[in-house]
Amino acid sequence: MKSPARDIARRLAENAEAVCRHYLSNGRREGHYWMVGDMHNVPGRSLYVRLGGDDGKPRAGKWTDAASGDHGDLLDIIAASCAHANLGETLAEARRFLSLPRPETVPQGPRPRRARPGSREAAVRLWAASKAVAGTPVRTYLADRELRQVGDMPALRFHPHCYYRRSDEDDVSVKAAWPAMIAAVTDLDGALTGVHRTWLDPARPAKAPVAYPRRAMGHLLGAGVRFGLAGEVMVFGEGIETTLSLREIAPALPLVAGLSAAHLAALEFPGPLRRLYVARDRDAAGLAAYGAIAERSMSLGIDVRPLDPRLDDFNSDLVRMGRRDMTAWVRTQMQPLDAMRLLGR
Structure with missing residues (x-):
């Protein structure tokens, strides 16, 4: 039996430029391609969609993201643009765009299993x-x-x-x-x-x-929110805003946010890591997290050093002290070569 998804993907490919103009409106045509930043319509040139050509091959509608290596067809573009949760929603939107009639009702199989909350x-x-x-x-x-x-x-x-x-x-x-x-x-x-x-x-x-305006879900132990690729010198912090505050004054420094003091203490060490700065909050939990990380690092040859905010956390420092004073404060706590290489003036 003919696949409805394949048939609709083919029809979308026949109208590839119209699809791109509608769902990737921040891009533009360049030769036989539509260029845009990514599937979510961010301006840029990383993602390119084939619009056609004279080689006779059925490639229209195929896309590749040069930054991530991902690729697919125009159904993927519509799903990302509309934040669909399943293929049925995407096919319905594609039919609407193509002005196709709704399919005849057929007996439905079992619905996709609903994900367990928090999983x-x-x-x-x-x-x-x-x-x-x-x-x-x-x-x-x-x-x-x-x-x-x-x-x-x-x-x-x-x-x-x-x-x-x-x-x-x-x-x-x-x-x-x-x-x-x-x-x-x-x-x-x-x-x-x-x-x-x-x-x-x-x-x-x-x-x-x-x-409770902040909550996490999924498997968290040992994992974190990563800003930058792992390197020999890194920072582990607690909250996202705290960690991003250090990125404001040291944008080249790789950082990982553990999301809580307990999870900060359990973050796994990347292989290249040789010196770790722990951005701890000024409370008992932050001190305990630093102690746990320092103890775990002893047998691995990782030099662990604390980074303490002047106020309660580094975002408070950034907001109330400003970048220059915060940079000067952090500089006194870093190894001189790290400070020279990573911190702004």
Whole structure:
């Protein structure tokens, strides 16, 4: 029997340029290709979609992302653009775009298994349904915390309607969905093991007015949110904003956010690591996390050093002290060659 998905993909390929103009509107045509930043319509030239050509081969509609190596067809583009959760939604949208009639109703097989709440599978699905942070409330929220060197980091995405499970401490009027910053929790191989959600207030650059605006899901032990590739010198921190604050003054320094003091203490050491700075909060949990990391590193030959904020954490330092004073404070705690190479003036 003919595959409906294959037939629709073929029809989309026959209208490849129209599909790209609609779903990848931030790109442009260059010769036989449509060029754009990525599947989420970010401006740029990393992703290219074949529009046709004179070689006679059926390649129209095929795309490749030069940055990630990913590839696929126009159904993938529509799924990413619309943040669909399943193929059925994507096929329905494609039919609407192509002005095709809805298919005749046929007996349905068993529905796809629903991911268990809080599981790694649920985390993977939420990540897939999220999009790049460019032009979203995530950028506004982070900028309000003086975090302006964010760019379009692969570890952060945005979801416009992320489900929030009300707790006993929430008012009954609290909404069940909010905009959210979604952070990828990955292992040493880069595999997604979980996500961290920060729900945002749609009316102002702040966390949502809920009892627990931050929650993680999936497999977290040993994994973290990574900013930059592993190297010989790295920073392990606790929260995302704390870790990104250090990136503001040392953008070339690889960082990993553990998301809590307990998970900070359990972060796995990358193979190239030789000197580790632990950005600990000024509390008992931060001190305990540093002690646990230092003890684990003793037999591995890793030089572990603390980085202490002047206030309660490094984001408070950044907001209240500014970049120059914060840089001077951190410089006194780093090995001189590291400070010279990694810190701004």
